[in-house]
Amino acid sequence: MTEVLFYHLQDTTLERVLPPLLEKSLARGWRVAVQTGSEERAEAIDAHLWTWREDSFLPHGTWRDADAAELPVVLVTDESNPNRADVRFIVDTAGLPADCASYARVVMVFDGDDDEALGVARAAWTDGKGRGFEITYWQTDAHGRWQRRA
Numbered sequence: 557m558t559e560v561l562f563y564h565l566q567d568t569t570l571e572r573v574l575p576p577l578l579e580k581s582l583a584r585g586w587r588v589a590v591q592t593g594s595e596e597r598a599e600a601i602d603a604h605l606w607t608w609r610e611d612s613f614l615p616h617g618t619w620r621d622a623d624a625a626e627l628p629v630v631l632v633t634d635e636s637n638p639n640r641a642d643v644r645f646i647v648d649t650a651g652l653p654a655d656c657a658s659y660a661r662v663v664m665v666f667d668g669d670d671d672e673a674l675g676v677a678r679a680a681w682t683d684g685k686g687r688g689f690e691i692t693y694w695q696t697d698a699h700g701r702w703q704r705r706a
Contacts, residue, residue, distance in 0.1 A: 558661065559691075559692070560680075561663045564677075565665060566668050566669075566695060566696060571604050574590070574647065575612075579612070581643050588641050589636075592648050594633060597633075599618075616631065618632075619636060619638055627639050635654060643659060645664075645665060646663070649670075652683050652687075664677055693706040
């Protein structure tokens, strides 16, 4: 059954939390699709993933790459799944994908200070519950570690 995880960003940024979450997914042997809200956002995340840490390499590309089907992490701007991902990250204001049940896990990362993102996350929570998915909600503690809250 598909797990849907909601990661509520507070006092941190997507750029800080996304790379370690992607690394954990790859360590589990999962292929990943990251859905952004625009080409500009995908390009910014693409550039960030190349440089986020000097001692790490996070193999990835975008839907534009000729070898996107072979990449372990692919950035997309729609519901496509060019690399047959096991996990889908949704990092901007998009709801759950129509093919949500085809993933082992869907991770919605949203900014708790953004009213639109908060509204989309709430609607996705209701949608996921209605479709019978296992839903969890995560926030960071005072030390920046993710803690399950629901």
